[in-house]
Amino acid sequence: MLKIFLNTVFRKLYLQKGYSLINILGLATGITCSLLILLWVEYELSFDSFHDNKSQIYSVYENQTYADGEIFTVYATPAPLAIKLKEDISEIDKATRISRTWGKLMLTIGGSTFIEGSGLCVDTDFFKMFSFSVLLGDPNLVMPDERSIVITEKMSKKYFGETNPLGKVISINSNINYHVSAVLKDSPKNSSLYFDYLLPFNFIKENWSFNLNNWDSHAFLTLIQVKKKTYIPGLETIIKPYIKQNLEQSNADLALQPFTDYHLHSISGKKLSPILYVRIFSLVAFIILLIACFNYMNLSTARSERRAREVAVRKVVGAHKRGLFALFMAESIFISLLAFGLAIVSVELLLPFFKELTQRDLSLKFSDTTLLLSFAAIVLFTGFISGSYPALYLSSFKPIRILKGKLYSDSHLFRKLMVIIQFTISVGLIISTSIIYKQLDYLQDKDVGYQKDNIIYIEMMDDFHEHYSHLKENLIKIPGVLKVTAANQMPINFSNSTSDVSWKGKSTDADNTLFQLSFVDYDFIETFEMEVIHGRAFSSKQGGDSLKLIINEAAASAMKMSYTIGQKVKIWEYDCEVIGIVKDFNFNSLQVGVKPLIMLIISDEFKYIAIKTDGNEQPIINKIGETWKKCYPKIPFSHRLLRDDFSYLYKAESRMSSIFIAFTLIAIIISSLGLFGLSSYIIEQKFKEMGIRKVFGAEFQHLFKSFLIRFLRWILLANLIAWPTTYFLMQWWLAGFAYRIHISWFEFLGAGLLSILIAFITVFYQTYKISSITPIKAIRYE
Structure with missing residues (x-):
């Protein structure tokens, strides 16, 4: 029985090579994407699960x-x-x-x-x-x-x-x-x-x-x-x-x-916590697999005529609807299994690139029972979803009607619906990818209010405060070094804070206002090119600024002072004086806004030396290393670039964007495969009609236009559904950033034009291939 079943399936695959290839490749591509995302999701969810007492x-x-x-x-x-x-x-x-x-x-x-x-x-x-x-x-x-x-x-x-x-x-x-x-x-x-x-x-x-x-x-x-x-x-x-x-x-x-x-869930309740990306990509994996299944369903129902007589004969000799349904489902699951085998090979080949993309140590562990069960579930899900409608549709044929020559036409409405759903998803993914990419590009290029390029910094040891002045003197002598300063933290991440701040006229409304604190050296403002909008920067020429403060605009607003410069402010037990206000700059990720900031000089808190260069970094870094070794011969020299750390703030989002782009392209390819196969079949059905039209003088452009209009209606409807849905979803995502782009109509128009272009190329190719055949062959067809 099994042998007969396999012979039947392989014969059908061989006789319909083109459609079989499209079906298997489509399913294999969808399963490959799903497996890759599954491996990544499983890895993310596995964080800290190895502890015996984790619960x-x-x-x-x-x-x-x-x-x-x-x-x-x-x-x-x-x-x-x-x-x-x-x-x-x-x-x-x-x-x-x-x-x-x-x-x-x-x-x-x-x-x-x-x-x-x-x-x-x-x-x-x-x-x-x-x-x-x-x-x-x-x-x-x-x-x-x-x-x-x-x-x-x-x-x-x-x-x-x-x-x-x-x-x-x-x-x-x-x-x-x-x-x-x-x-x-x-x-x-x-x-x-x-x-x-x-x-x-x-x-x-x-x-x-x-x-x-x-x-x-x-x-x-x-x-x-x-x-x-x-x-x-x-x-x-x-x-x-x-x-x-x-x-x-x-x-x-x-x-x-x-x-x-701890790893995935943000305690702050922010919507852009890592678990969001896990859920999004789980959904993307499901959607891509669904698109692949839709392709199979679409092509199987479209080619139902070719199996109508088979169904009729089987029913005449005693086959029941339930048995036929089981047979067609078995065929679908078997094809799903073939696609899964191809997908496993693809995953093994793509895994090194995917590991590099995700920065995760992913692997296919066939000894993992949970993973094997997931694989089995994917095969059964793919086989069942892709084969359920075709099996139900084919097994419902009436044998008398078929044997009388009254063939069933395929489900036009169902096929249209499948194409519309596929392209709705694809268009939505294209728009989302474009907006995500633009938002991340905006964050990388946005003026944060300070200079992040050409800044080298060195982390200091505990006893280096005693040697800092000597080191600074030597560093500033290096050709190409413009400024040298120190601080307890770099401006990409000011994390020290206090609410123990008071000033004259402080209202009860301002109680417990949280101020960020940064302990900086002279030349800090100049090194990072921050803009002083009132007063002055710290200066050693002013007789010492150890109890002087520089605040940002947000802090001045929080203090509600009519004239801030010269005002007395108490921090903990220190009585200080405001000498300057800097323009607000972003000292955290741009997902959050600017908070009130106070800068003051406390040299005992310094942890980093920051060096501003003229841009010729590598020779300067070598010279800094030589200077370091002269001062500290036993301590290895290491450094960091501020711009690299700034990029790291958005590393997770950037990585997710790259993954999203890759899988969006795959979703488009799968949808295009489905459209290619479906257009090929529909145009083949019109083969004789095209031959007769050509005999009566119809030209290629008229034939192409008639077919293109049919497909464009579906694509345009898909765009009309995708545009508003994606707009609201992207507005929700962008709301998680304090600084964000405005969604323009270019993303939507671009996605629409791309989907139309895919339809245009597909229909053009299929029409040209069929219309190039001599009309007499088309008329003799059937």
Whole structure:
């Protein structure tokens, strides 16, 4: 029975090579896209899933409420919170604080010095909460004391080779010695917590003299592990006012987020969180697969006449409608299986390029049961959706009618509907891709209010503040170096903030206004070419500006001062004076607007040296490296370019845009394949008619025009449906950006013209191919 079935299917495929090829290629292309997106989606959803206790681990975050009613949502929490929560609340089993090392650390190992910045400071509960495999050391006592350092396998091989590193001494910043207590297996790439080494949390107190009992400083990630069957809404109610209970003037409420949501779900509620892109591309995968299925349905129903007599004969000899339906469905699933085999080969070939595009370590793991089940589901879904209507349609034929020569005509309405849906989706994708690309291009090119090109910056070590003046003097002497300055952060990401700011005449409405803070050196304004619109910039010639402030327009507006220059402002316990106002500039991603900003000089906070060049960067970088080695011969030189970091702000959106463009092109190709096959069949049906018309003098352009008008009606209707739908969807997406483009009619017109062009070329080719045949052959046809 199976042999007969296979022989029948392969015979049909062979006899109808062109349509079979279009069907299989269309399905294979759709399945290939779906598989690639499925691999990416599965990878994104798998983040942090390898932890045994993942369902019990929660991130604690803050909702800070400010004067304008804005809720500022952050993971940053006070240092004492984790320990206090564990001590006071019985439902909390374990708790840890996590902090990135504040800047890069200088590690000395066996007389050699290295710069490392991918370290975490953690509490001992960290090793009980998270499933990072211990390769060397005691799994029950990974970090036995405050002088322990835990390193990864990668770091062990890098610095110790094949030697057992346990007990080896690592000196940090040349003043504190730590011994290696354990080696962990490298953290998986789908881990939100990535590190090369782990230090005791007390390192922050020892190395940076930070008060770990301060409830008013929000700087650390707090993670808790709850006991099984804990009622989370009830726990959230308990911890919500916890900071206010320990700090009366606090404006922060606490909330919980499952740690498995940490990677994809934004706590701020912004619509452009990563989970949105996962959902969008899951939808894109489904749509592309659906378009491919529509092609199959379209061509199968269009060619129903060729199978009408087969159905009639089968019914005469006893076949039932249910059996015929099952037969045609089996054929469809088998063709889907052939397409799936081709798709697997395509995925293997395309995977290296897709990995580069997504920057993810994707692979086809045939040992993964979940993945295999997904593959089976795709095959069955494709086979069922693509074959259901043709099977139902063919199995419903009446044998008497067919045997009398009254052939069924295919479902014109259904075919039109399929083409319209395909091109509606394709046009919508074209418009969306164009708008997304223009928005990202706009963000990259927008004037952010400061100079981001030709800026090189170096991250400083802890004790470099003592040597900064000497280094600055040497750097400014390098030919091509125009300015040198320092700051605690670069203007692409000002993250320090406070609401402890007061001024004369401050109203109660301005209480809890959040101000961003930046600690800068002289020449900071000039280096980044910021525009001073009132007053002056910092100047060492003015007798010292250590208690002077420069604010932005947003801060001046928040303070509501009639004349800001010279006004007294108190920040914490410091009495300061405003000496200048700079024009608003964007110091975060352009997805958010400009916030009130205060800049002041506090040299102890400097972490970066910024160097403005004349544009001839590489020779200057070499000279900077030579100057660095003269000042710090034992410390490796490393640098970054500010424009690269600016581009990185939109890396996720840019990557998504590239993927979106690629799959939009594929959707267009699949739709074009369907239109090609369908137009070929329809024109073939008119073969005899065209021959007779040519005999009576009809020219090619008249034949082409008559067919083109038929297809254009469908394409224009698809555009009319796609345009308003896509417009509202793109308006919704753009609303997630503080700065955005205005949607113009060019995107819609361009997509419409492209769809018309596809129809024009397809119909032109098919008409030309048929009309070029001698009329006598067409008349003899049938």
